Amino acid sequence: MASYNKSEAQEWAWDTLKGQWTTLVTPFTPDNQVDLEGMKRNVRHVRNLGTVGAGCTWNMGEFWSLSHNERIQVMDAVAEAAESSWPIGAHVTSTNANEMISLAQHAEAQGFDLLIVAPPYMATKTEDQVIEYVRLLADNTDLAIMFYNSPQFGIIMSPYGMGQLCSIPNVVGVKGSQLQSANFY
Numbered sequence: 708m709a710s711y712n713k714s715e716a717q718e719w720a721w722d723t724l725k726g727q728w729t730t731l732v733t734p735f736t737p738d739n740q741v742d743l744e745g746m747k748r749n750v751r752h753v754r755n756l757g758t759v760g761a762g763c764t765w766n767m768g769e770f771w772s773l774s775h776n777e778r779i780q781v782m783d784a785v786a787e788a789a790e791s792s793w794p795i796g797a798h799v800t801s802t803n804a805n806e807m808i809s810l811a812q813h814a815e816a817q818g819f820d821l822l823i824v825a826p827p828y829m830a831t832k833t834e835d836q837v838i839e840y841v842r843l844l845a846d847n848t849d850l851a852i853m854f855y856n857s858p859q860f861g862i863i864m865s866p867y868g869m870g871q872l873c874s875i876p877n878v879v880g881v882k883g884s885q886l887q888s889a890n891f892y
Contacts, residue, residue, distance in 0.1 A: 709820045709850055713877045716851040720879035723794055723820070724853075726759035733769050733781055741777050743784040750788035760794030761785070765823055770798045775806055779813055786817040796821035796853070800860075802830045804843055811848045822848065823882065825855035826862050834868035841872055851879040 711719040731753065734745035746763075753761055763785040764770040764778050773781065782797050789795045797819050799810040804827075811822055824844055826837045845852060854872050856864050864872065872878050 709815070709818065711849075711851075713845075713849040716849075716877040716879050719820075720851050723760070724880060728794075728796070729753040729758045729761045730765045731761050731763045731785065733764070733773065741773070741780055743780060746781055746784040747788040750785055754789075754793055760796065760820070761789075762796035762798060762821070762823060765796075765798040770800065771828075775801075775809070778810055782810075782814055782817055782819070786819065789818075791818050794820045796823055798823040798825075798855075799844070800825045800827060800855070802827040804840065807840075807844060808847045811844055811850065815848050815850050819850065821879075822850050822852045823855055824852055825857060826860040828860045831862060834862070834864055834871070837862060837864065838868065838871050841878065842875055845875045845877050848877070850877065852877050853880045853882055854878055855882045857882075 731746070731749050734742040734749065736742045750761060763781050764773065770778065785795055797810065797814040799807050799814065799822050801807040801810065807824070814822060822844070824841060827840060831837050831840060841852065841854060856869070869881060
């Protein structure tokens with residue numbers, strides 16, 4: 708459960724975002740329903756392995772294939788299994804800004820510590836649009852935000868754009884997935 712406010716997000720990140728965090732896979736039942744008990748088992752398993760924290764509905768958690776309600780159910784299961792004593796994060800990217808905010812506010816209410824957000828795939832073409840999108844999220848949550856900079860979302864932020872994003876008070880870091888060395892700065 709986040710024990711910091713927006714102005715303390717950077718300090719929280721320096722103290723907490725160390726070591727290995729695990730991306731949780733979202734399990735499904737044979738009839739294609741989210742396996743919530745399986746999700747809880749996954750959380751307990753990676754926690755017992757000594758992982759520092761975990762994130763749900765990230766890429767390996769198939770956020771793009773889950774409905775809004777399924778993402779909420781996954782968050783609830785992860786929060787329950789984490790027992791407010793282990794850092795957890797939620798990926799809240801959506802092409803719908805209201806849905807992104809709703810997911811973020813639900814994660815915050817459930818005791819999540821960190822949000823991951825990427826550009827809303829297919830919906831943004833410029834860095835200014837991405838910055839506005841992340842600022843909208845930041846204005847609607849006190850949680851720390853990690854920006855996901857990856858070509859799979861249709862845009863790679865430049866050093867200037869990254870600087871603009873990182874000037875947002877509760878943006879605490881960047882997860883980068885660029886494959887070309889020219890994109891590392």
